[in-house]
Amino acid sequence: MNSDSYPSQILANAVREFAQLPGVGKKTALRLVLYLLKQEKNDVFRFADSLRKLREEIVYCKSCYNISDTEVCQICASPKRDHSTVCVVENIKDVMAVENTQQYFGIYHVLGGVISPMDGIGPDDITVNPLLEKVKAGQIKELIFALPTTMEGDTTNFYLYRKFSDTNIKITTLARGVSIGDELEYTDEVTLGRSLINRLPFEKTL
């Protein structure tokens, strides 16, 4: 679509802003903008304000680096959570995924990425040092590595593992295996192999 044919510069600006979002093309952007144009003024203003606030007021928790409305996030501030168990994740979405299980009662540490020499991301570019210091402080008994099963994730796992090998902290990682509901014939061989090696006493699954 020729951008010259937008009937209004203000419209063209709004379309351009939407179109820079990932996965949003010019046609979709135009559709969204025309939708907003038909909404109540206050609704659109509330939308605009929510964006402004998002960037202005959200902070990163100074303890776990999760995003938060307050200096220390709700999870880190909660006395109900087990502060001796730390789940190490790559990003905020992973925190949300683990929280959604309602099976985890420890705290988190958000690395904000994984070590990736190819992309020029080293340990200093992610929050590895704050984790080291947190561990040094001595309260932590177990670190759960919940990083992606990619080469970068494995590199990061290994790097962290080595850093903590001289401490007496328990280091665990998420169990990998056949998903519940998945059929064996469609499971990739690495996952199925891992499921066999790490097989469990049947009583444990009851």
Add this chain to the structure above:
Amino acid sequence: MNSDSYPSQILANAVREFAQLPGVGKKTALRLVLYLLKQEKNDVFRFADSLRKLREEIVYCKSCYNISDTEVCQICASPKRDHSTVCVVENIKDVMAVENTQQYFGIYHVLGGVISPMDGIGPDDITVNPLLEKVKAGQIKELIFALPTTMEGDTTNFYLYRKFSDTNIKITTLARGVSIGDELEYTDEVTLGRSLINRLPFEKTL
């Protein structure tokens, strides 16, 4: 996804705003919001401002009802356009589509909808009366109906046609036929039939 698991209320608000857009679900909304969170502050503020401006400053051209930054839109205000030919379209996107052809030099009239008794949309709910008055003013020589080929579009065409049948205005409609590049075997029979009935002298297509 459980909304309780958003780590921040401000984040949850922004996600909710995005998720009310058509075709945007909660997961997509979260992806977009996390993307914006990583952008420069000024970029996000510019985005927010563009939305506010969109709803605050865009007006409808008082002549053709196209959206515009000014009281009268650029097309209606242009002395280069043929003000005796009016292309009647349903909405703003149609204006943009016709403009993109670069084959039309008249002006437009945006109805803002089509007559649809099923949806309770009558002639008074769209800009039919302003069109009647524009025609009465006497400058217009040709009306081109470029409405959708739906029952509602046809109803609107017919309604308008009857309104203007006692004037000596030329009333035309878009040619319907096999698209350029389309294969006959995949063309629906109504379109192909119309193409045959309205066949043209070969010289005209040269």
